[in-house]
Amino acid sequence: MAAPDLGASEWERSKISNQDTNLMKKLVLMKKKEALIFPSEESFPTPPIQYRVSFVDHLIRGLSAPIHEFLRGLLFVYGLQLHQLTPNSILHVSIFITLCECFLGTQPNWALWKRIFCLRRNGSHNIAYNIGGVVIYVRPDVEYFDVKFPDSVQGWRKRWLYVREECSDSQEYNIAPFDGSAKILRRRSWDAEATEEEKTATEALMKRIHELQNTRGKELSGIQITAYFLRIRVQPLQARKNPMWMYAGQKDVDRLSKNLSVKDLEKLVRRISSLSKKDPVPTSCRVEPYSGAHALPQNHQVTSSLPPLPEGGEVDDRDIVADDVQGTSRPESEVAGSHKSVASSERETDSGASESMPSLPSAASPKNKRKRDEVADSGTSKADESPAEETSPEEEEAFNPYNDALPLMGQFIRLGTQFIGYRDTVDNLKEALAKANKRADDLALKLEQSEKAREKAELDAASVESLRKRLHDAETALSDNTTQQLAREEDIIARLESQNRRFVRRMSQDFELEKPVDDRLLDALSLLEIHGDEVRRGISDAKTAFSRLFPYFFPKKEQPNTFAAFTKHFLPEEDLGLNLRQENLKIGVEGTIALVAESQQNIDWAKVGEVK
Structure with missing residues (x-):
């Protein structure tokens, strides 16, 4: 059973915050002021003539007016309006165009696009969305850049506005006029694959994409490509005078504003990707993009392959596969919204594409003719039709x-x-x-x-x-040990410096090294060497004086060689103290006898001798 479309009931009054308004003014997303109109109080879009409905999140992902002819072709081939693509789908197209022009050196290539991308419906809880009802995703069997899409784009459906659609000399056909209640019909072109001839023609481009992803040290990522076109201030989805491989720097005619500050650029990249505040934002690409300063190689072949546009201003209605939802996806949720929107990360779309429902049998439809600007495109290009399937x-x-x-x-x-x-x-x-x-x-x-x-x-x-x-x-x-060791070393150095100051004060001279360097420990060792020379000189002088004085005090003895031998001269075997006392006693006795004899007294010496 087909999932019901929300239709006109999905729309509500636009709620664009002052923060979004200031961001768009800073980015200068349109060269002409009248190219952008903010809605007033209407709850359903009623754009003026020549205006289409888009969203703030489309504009900050590379969309500007007039719209690039490659995006015009995609909308025509797939039978879509701008408001039916999710923000991450718009970013897919921006990255693809930047990749082709800046790193492959070619115009956006329709055959290469078909080899990489396809489409599916977006719905949730048995409801088919109209706003953001179609998802562009990478084919499961293709190795492509990891763009790191956010898991949710909060409230993007509520931030709608009017963008003026213009025709330039190289763009003949306008995109379909706005129809907010038009039902999205799945078409065969959504799954169109490149023919064998187209695969052969784009094989070199696919090989170059593989090299850009896997060259060690020069890997290119989807975030680098995104940050690059945001940094140079050129909108990939805008019809431009020159391709981006001719980018001429700050004076380039396709630039919309001056360079953003690093802070503003990082904030913008994180808003449209899944990078967190801790993840670094690339300030440059590892592969130098082609530009005026880095021209294309000589003999480089520039190819051009755009989606087929109507010829003569009118086309047949294209083949419709089925009216119901052909596949659902994990929703790209809105925190503040009535429902969830589509998730656009490649990992999510792979599983959704592999398990999508098969196409219902085609039903015959009247062969109506229609001209541009009359009704919304509703079919595929002639290149996608198969004679065996179409009747x-x-x-x-x-x-x-x-x-x-x-x-x-x-x-x-x-x-x-x-x-x-x-x-x-x-x-x-x-x-x-x-x-x-x-x-x-x-x-x-x-x-x-x-x-x-x-x-x-x-x-x-x-x-x-x-x-x-x-x-x-x-x-x-x-x-702690290191701190203690440093403290000890500092203490030793302080003590050595103190010794050095004492030496200078005492000797009134300083010392110099043959090769002076700022090394405190070497200075301290030099100081010790000077003290050692002084000590050795004093010892030599003392030996000379000793050799002269010793014979004077000990004339009959041989001069000793050691201090221990010298001390033996002062320690004889007999008791010198006893001899001295005996000599003193002898002198005392003799003096006493002399005194008695001089006094002429009679003394009994026998009794004196008995006295102890």
Whole structure:
């Protein structure tokens, strides 16, 4: 069953904040003031003549008026209006054009685009969106740049405005006029693939893209490409006088404003990508882009391959695959909004594309003619049509014998054919549901495994925390030891400096080195060497004086060689003190006898001798 479109009920009054207004003024997104009109109080867009409905988030991702002819062609081939593309889809086109012009040196290439991108419907909860109802995503089998789209673009549907659509000399056809309630129809061109001839013609470009992604040290990323066109202030989706490989710097005619400050550029890149405040924003590309200062190589071939535009101002309605939603996606959620919008990251779209519902059988539609600016485009280009799949109403009637005679029987046969197609679609849906259930079971098993891994990681984290604590303690101890060692060294240096100052004060001279350097320890060693010379000189003088004085005091003795031998001369074997006392006693006795004899007294010396 087809998911219902929200239609006109999806629109509400535009709510553009002062912050958004200031940002657009700083970026100068339009060269002419009248190219941009802010809505007043209307709750449903009613753009003036020559104006289309776009969004603030489209403009800051590279869209400006007049619109680039490559984007015009995409809108025509896919049968879309501007408001039906998500912001990240717009950024996909901007990055692709910048890649072609600045790093491949060619015009945007339709064949290369078909090799990389395709489209799908966007819906949520059995509702098909009209605003942002189509997603451009990278084919699952293609290796392309990781653009790092944000998981959500908050409230972008509410920030709508009017952009003037202009025609330049090289752009003949306008995009479809605004129809806010037009239903989005899935067309065969959404899945159109490049032909073998186109693949051969673009093989060199695909090889160059692979080199840009995988050259070691010169890897190019989607964020680098995005930051580049934001930094040089050239809108990729604007019709320009020159391609970006002729960019001439600040005086370039296609620049919209002066250089942004580093802070403003980083803030803008983070707003339109999934980079966080901790992630660095590239200030330059690892691969130098082509520009006026870095011209294209000589003999470089510039190719041009635009999406097919209508010829003569009118075309047939293009082949419609089905009216319902052909695939859903993980929504690109709005925090402040009535519903969620499309997610545009490549990883999300891959899974959505592989599990999308098969196309319903095509139904015949009247062969109506229409001119530009009358109704919204609603089909694919002639290059995408397949003769085996397309049948005109006349051909259908030619093979139906009941139409002329039995018109009612012809209608029954047509209904029966459609019923068989619907039955096959139901069978395919059942098969897709079974695959989805199996995928859910696999995801549940992986979730259980991840829970066990998480528990194990928590246990490991405890041991790791213990090791970290021990390491921290060891680092602290080492730091303390280092501090103590430095303190000791500083103390030694201070003491050496003090000794040096004392030496200078005492000797009234300083010392010099043969090769002086600012080395305190070497200075201290030199000071010690000077003191050592002084000591050796004093010892030599003392030896000379000693050799002269010793014979005077000890004339009959040999001069000793050591201090210990010298001291023996003062330590004889006999008791010198006893001899001295005896001599003193002898002198005292003799003096006493002399005194008695002089006094002429009679003394009994026998008794005196008995006295102890």
